[in-house]
Amino acid sequence: MEKKKSILLDVDEVVCFSGFRGAINDFLNTDYEVDDFTNYYMDEEKIPMERFNEFIKFINARNLYDNADILPDAIESIEYLSYLYDIYICSSCINPFDIEGSGKLFKDKYDFLRSILPFIKPEKFIFTGTKNIFKADVQIDDRMPNLINDIETRILFPSYHNKEVTDEELIEQKILRAGYDWRTGWKETTKILTKNIK
Ligand SMILES: [Mg+2]
Structure with missing residues (x-):
């Protein structure tokens, strides 16, 4: 059998929205929805500077993956794609605003991934802050800076913070877009990855 593409x-x-937004809402007593944010760093956008240290302590007392919201169709799509592709998790666990406290994020994310994606072996988990050094045939990510590399098929997953990325920019960088709405991102991603498989 031919080797699967990675x-x-x-x-x-x-795969999910972590409990970060919920933590912001609980901390500020607000009701923000995902699409109310435009900055990737939700806390930078909504938490007042003078309360930032207090907020870091507040989130460190929580497991942000306890109440994570799984994106629509994510699990089913990833399981289906795992028959066609060799899937590696490639995820950053470092909160740039709290380097010291970030170790907890590695553990909480590890346990979460083990529970929701039991068909991906933990040997295939890459927890990193430097995604750009890894090679594969396909990459799926919601942040443009993570997709600037020479991987053949790169897919920008639609999100609240990347709506401003233009089609021209994507064409120039040879990056595909899995639609414009995170609600249908997995349907579009699966379409792309089942159409082009050789
Ligand atoms: Mg991401």
Whole structure:
């Protein structure tokens, strides 16, 4: 049997929305929905500077993956694609605003991924802050800076913070877009990855 092509799969905003937004809402006593944000770093956008340290302590007392929202069709699509592709998780676990406290994120994300994606072996989990050094045939990510590399098939997963990315920019960078709405991102991603498979 021919060797399967490999996928580097991002987690946050692609497989799930972590409990980060819920933590912001609980901390500020607000009701923000996903699409109320435009900045990738939700806390930078909504938490007042003078309360930032207090907020870091607040989120460190939580497991942000306890109440994560799985994106529509994510699990079924990833399981289906795992028969066609060799899937590696490639995810950042470092909160740039709290380097010291980020170790907890590695553990909480690891346990979460083991429970929701039992068909992906933990040997295939890559937790990193430097995604760009990894090679694969396909990469799925919601952040443009992570997709600037020479991987053959790169897919921008639609998200609240990447709506401003233009079609021209994507064409120039040879990056595909899995639609414009995170609600249908997995339907579009699966379409792309089942059409082009050789
Ligand atoms: Mg992401």
